[in-house]
Structures are given as C-alpha cells and as structure tokens.
Amino acid sequence: xxxxxxxxxxxxxxxxxxxxxxxxxxxxxxxxxxxxxxxxxxxxxxxxxxxxxxxxxxxxxxxxxxxxxxxxxxxxxxxxxxxxxxxxxxxxxxxxxxxxxxxxxxxxxxxxxxxxxxxxxxxxxxxxxxxxxxxxxxxxxxxxxxxxxxxxxxxxxxxxxxxxxxxxxxxxxxxxxxxxxxxxxxxxxxxxxxxxxxxxxxxxxxxxxxxxxxxxxxxxxxxxxxxxxxxxxxxxxxxxxxxxxxxxxxxxxxxxxxxxxxxxxxxxxxxxxxxxxxxxxxxxxxxxxxxxxxxxxxxxxxxxxxxxxxxxxxxxxxxxxxxxxxxxxxxxxxxxxxxxxxxxxxxxxxxxxxxxxxxxxx
Numbered sequence: 001x002x003x004x005x006x007x008x009x010x011x012x013x014x015x016x017x018x019x020x021x022x023x024x025x026x027x028x029x030x031x032x033x034x035x036x037x038x039x040x041x042x043x044x045x046x047x048x049x050x051x052x053x054x055x056x057x058x059x060x061x062x063x064x065x066x067x068x069x070x071x072x073x074x075x076x077x078x079x080x081x082x083x084x085x086x087x088x089x090x091x092x093x094x095x096x097x098x099x100x101x102x103x104x105x106x107x108x109x110x111x112x113x114x115x116x117x118x119x120x121x122x123x124x125x126x127x128x129x130x131x132x133x134x135x136x137x138x139x140x141x142x143x144x145x146x147x148x149x150x151x152x153x154x155x156x157x158x159x160x161x162x163x164x165x166x167x168x169x170x171x172x173x174x175x176x177x178x179x180x181x182x183x184x185x186x187x188x189x190x191x192x193x194x195x196x197x198x199x200x201x202x203x204x205x206x207x208x209x210x211x212x213x214x215x216x217x218x219x220x221x222x223x224x225x226x227x228x229x230x231x232x233x234x235x236x237x238x239x240x241x242x243x244x245x246x247x248x249x250x251x252x253x254x255x256x257x258x259x260x261x262x263x264x265x266x267x268x269x270x271x272x273x274x275x276x277x278x279x280x281x282x283x284x285x286x287x288x289x290x291x292x293x294x295x296x297x298x299x300x301x302x303x304x305x306x307x308x309x310x311x312x313x314x315x316x317x318x319x320x321x322x323x324x325x326x327x328x329x330x331x332x333x334x335x336x337x338x339x340x341x342x343x344x345x346x347x348x349x350x351x352x353x354x355x356x357x358x359x360x361x362x
Contacts, residue, residue, distance in 0.1 A: 029337050032246045036253030037260055047254040051324045059319050062251065066316040067207065068244035072237040074169075074211025075218075075230065078162055088160065091289070091298035095164050098285045098306040099142040100175060106281065107139025108132065108183045110273040119269050127327050129187060131270055134331025136183045137318050138274070140176055142168050143308030147301060150308065150343055154300035154350045161301045168305065172313075173205055180317070198320070245336070248315060252333050255325040270334040278342045282307040286350070289357075296357035300350040308343055311336045 040047050053060045111132035115123055123131065151161040177197060218229045253260065260266065282303050289299035311332060318328040 040254030040257035130327025141310035
C-alpha cells in the first residue's frame with residue numbers, strides 16, 4: 001500500500017515538473033510543422049519577405065524569437081554555484097568529457113556516415129552537407145534549461161545539476177564557435193565567421209549577461225526569498241519562451257514547405273542518425289558513471305545533460321549561417337521533434353536502473 005502511494009506521489013511530481021507544453025512538445029512541434037508548410041504554400045511572398053529581414057545573415061524576426069526562448073533559461077542559471085565545482089568531481093568529468101570531447105565529433109561522424117555513405121542514393125551532395133552542418137550545430141550545443149526538468153524527474157541532485165549547467169554554459173561561450181568552425185571546415189562548408197561570432201555574442205554572451213543582471217536585481221529586491229522570486233519571474237516568461245519556439249518552427253517550415261512536400265522522407269532520414277546519437281551518447285555517459293561508481297542522483301543528470309541539446313541556439317545559428325530555408329535549419333528542428341520522446345524514454349530507464357548504482361538500496 002505504501003509503495004503504491006509513493007508511486008502515485010512520484011507520478012504527480014513528474015506531471016508537475018513536466019508541464020503540458022514540455023510533455024507534449026513533439027506534438028506541438030508536429031502541428032506547427034503542418035501549419036508552417038500550409039502557410040508557406042498559401043502565402044509564399046509573406047515568408048520570403050520575413051526571410052529577407054536580416055543583418056549579417058542573422059534574421060531579425062528569428063533573433064527576437066530566439067531571445068524570447070533563451071533569456072528565461074539564462075535567468076535560471078546561478079553562477080554562484082560554481083564555488084561547489086570541486087566537490088564530487090567525477091560527475092563533472094563525465095559530463096565535460098562527453099559533451100566537449102566526444103559528442104560534437106561523434107555527431108559529425110554519424111552525419112558523414114549516413115548522408116555521404118548510407119543515404120547517398122537518396123540525398124544530393126549539397127543537401128547532405130547541409131544536414132551534416134545541422135547535426136554539428138546540435139552536437140556542439142549541450143542542453144541548459146531542460147536539464148533541470150530531466151534531473152528533477154530522475155530525483156537528481158539539484159545543486160550538482162546547477163553546477164554542471166553553469167560550467168557548461170561558460171565553456172559554451174569559449175568553445176562553441178571554434179568547435180563548430182573546425183567541424184564545418186572538415187565537412188568542406190565555408191564558415192562565415194562574422195555570422196558565427198555575432199550569433200555566439202547575441203545568443204550566449206549577451207543573453208547570459210542579461211540573465212545574470214536580472215537574477216541579481218531579483219535577489220536584491222527580495223533578499224529573504226530570492227529563489228521564489230526568480231522561479232516566479234522565469235515561470236511567468238515560460239509560456240512566451242514556448243511560443244517563441246513554436247512560432248520559429250512555423251517560420252522554418254513555411255520556408256521549407258516545397259522541399260518537404262517534394263521529399264517528405266527527408267524528415268525520417270534526418271531523424272535516424274539523431275536518434276542513434278542520442279541513445280549512444282547516453283549509453284556511454286551512463287555506463288561510465290556506473291563503472292566509476294558515481295551516485296545515481298549525479299549519474300542520471302550527468303548522462304542526460306549530454307544527451308539533450310540546446311536546440312534554441314542550434315536553430316538560431318543554423319538560420320544565421322545558412323538561412324531559414326536551409327537543410328541545416330531543417331535538421332535542427334527535426335532535433336526538436338525527436339528530443340522529447342527520446343528523453344522521456346531515457347528518464348524512464350534511469351529511474352528503473354536506480355538500484356544498480358552505489359548507495360541505492362532496493
């Protein structure tokens with residue numbers, strides 16, 4: 001009886017942690033894909049005009065939408081937690097090695113394998129390069145905000161997860177552009193450095209600074225309960241962040257409409273290597289954590305943070321580098337489409353294997 005009550009409580013907590021938008025994100029994305037294709041077919045001139053509103057190849061409409069998505073996430077990042085970076089370093093080592101020394105390169109390798117070899121008869125060389133570029137952008141952008149959701153659902157150590165996210169964001173400022181440029185160069189794509197640097201500045205550095213200033217202001221105004229004030233503020237912005245993502249998807253697929261209508265199988269072709277990458281990276285990180293006897297509350301988030309992607313950044317940079325109608329932008333949105341069901345399946349696996357880790361009694 002007690003066990004059943006505990007399970008019911010856990011189920012209620014998981015529903016509260018993963019809101020309606022997050023839980024059904026793949027469904028909303030699918031509906032926006034259909035809406036975007038329909039609108040792009042009916043009103044092509046409108047979307048050509050919107051696609052032309054850009055500076056240094058950064059689309060101004062999408063830039064606003066991406067900022068609406070990214071800013072609330074940066075408010076949630078507490079860089080003061082970095083003072084705990086030396087405590088229990090094993091989980092950090094697993095996360096950082098997988099995120100920055102393995103994941104971008106394995107993503108690029110899978111892209112080359114599938115689109116230049118396995119799918120070579122179905123995808124032209126130019127499109128193949130675009131899809132590989134989109135995969136590289138996803139691989140070089142480890143997740144930020146959604147990690148807190150996955151961590152909570154696996155009963156992860158909240159403070160440790162915060163340290164991991166904060167450290168990852170700092171590394172992203174330094175490493176994202178060089179890694180992307182290196183891997184895009186390897187795949188023979190010319191890198192417009194002005195656009196790449198502007199994207200990193202706009203979507204990471206400036207957004208991070210704005211988040212820090214907002215967080216500091218909220219803490220100063222409500223010193224006694226600053227955590228609740230920050231949570232309330234970011235919660236109020238959350239619906240706008242989700243709407244920003246969905247409107248971006250509509251714009252992307254309105255521009256991609258003709259390609260998708262002519263080649264609907266492309267969505268499936270792109271999804272296959274992305275799904276393989278997600279499960280492969282998770283298996284590597286999770287097994288390493290088990291082998292190193294890392295506690296489950298740290299091992300779960302350590303593996304999930306590398307599996308999930310900062311798709312808002314990847315979408316923004318793909319549009320900036322290659323345009324709204326590019327195959328790279330399409331790939332990053334397919335990443336959004338497959339991520340939530342994949343991550344929910346991995347959360348379930350993490351919860352089922354809890355007793356395999358040290359310090360967890362059956």
